[in-house]
Amino acid sequence: MPTILLQLSYLVLLVWAVYSFVQDLKVSRKDWLVLLLHLAVAIISLNWLLDSLGYKL
Numbered sequence: 001m002p003t004i005l006l007q008l009s010y011l012v013l014l015v016w017a018v019y020s021f022v023q024d025l026k027v028s029r030k031d032w033l034v035l036l037l038h039l040a041v042a043i044i045s046l047n048w049l050l051d052s053l054g055y056k057l
Contacts, residue, residue: 002006003052005053007049007052007053010045010049010052011045011049013041013045014042014045014046014049015044017038017039017041017042018038018042019034020038021038021039021042024038
């Protein structure tokens with residue numbers, strides 16, 4: 001049961017980070033540090049999610 005909860009948490013974090021990244025791209029004056037932060041969170045959560053499912057990058 002905890003594994004499923006962790007995987008769902010990674011998925012929610014990934015979706016939030018990608019959504020935030022896309023929304024940040026739409027703004028005319030971009031805050032690059034926030035944009036890079038959302039991209040980094042998306043990459044890390046994707047890595048954790050794939051690792052928990054048994055895939056290696």
